Amino acid sequence: MITMENIIRDGNPTLRARAKAVTFPMSTETKELAGKMMEFLENSQNPEIAEKYKLRAGVGLAAPQVDVSLRMTAVLVPDENNAPLFKHILVNPTILSESVRMAALSEGEGCLSVDREIPGYVPRHDRITLRWYDLDGNKHVEKLRDYVAIVCQHEIDHLNGILFYDHINKENPFKTDPSTILIG
Numbered sequence: 001m002i003t004m005e006n007i008i009r010d011g012n013p014t015l016r017a018r019a020k021a022v023t024f025p026m027s028t029e030t031k032e033l034a035g036k037m038m039e040f041l042e043n044s045q046n047p048e049i050a051e052k053y054k055l056r057a058g059v060g061l062a063a064p065q066v067d068v069s070l071r072m073t074a075v076l077v078p079d080e081n082n083a084p085l086f087k088h089i090l091v092n093p094t095i096l097s098e099s100v101r102m103a104a105l106s107e108g109e110g111c112l113s114v115d116r117e118i119p120g121y122v123p124r125h126d127r128i129t130l131r132w133y134d135l136d137g138n139k140h141v142e143k144l145r146d147y148v149a150i151v152c153q154h155e156i157d158h159l160n161g162i163l164f165y166d167h168i169n170k171e172n173p174f175k176t177d178p179s180t181i182l183i184g
């Protein structure tokens, strides 16, 4: 299983590299990695398992964060009842279109690969149309909004060597333009 020891931290060059596209058919090894990444998210959101293995809770995990420079990420966003609201392995995800309106989480963002808290708003597109492939190579296109859209943008950033704090305004971390909505 993946634990915090398998997650590389800020400073490791893999986190700043542009990850390579996954080719189909996917290898058994890469499919197994995808399964382990989703299992990590499930474990991290289960209070008993998270406590036992000292896992930080996460709603996403991108392959570069486990030092595999491939364009693949697991996303598991629960709803209010802890049922999965958005649960997918995104292979070669691409944003097809994005809203002009921006959104940021009022609590800011964190990252499993960044051990310190970095305060500030992280402006992202409030709505995106996302295309991705699943493990069998089937194409998916979905319109996403608000929290799910923000998480997917955080994950896609990892595939491009970008970390959340890159987006925070250096002079005034809580400055946003008036058209940015705050979420949460």
Ligand code: SB7
Pocket: 058, 059, 060, 061, 062, 065, 105, 108, 109, 110, 111, 112, 113, 150, 151, 154, 155, 158
């Ligand atoms: C807040 C947290 C995440 C995404 C967007 C807002 C995910 C945190 C876990 N990860 O480091 C995944 O890359």
Ligand code: NI
Pocket: 110, 111, 112, 113, 154, 158
């Ligand atoms: Ni992250």
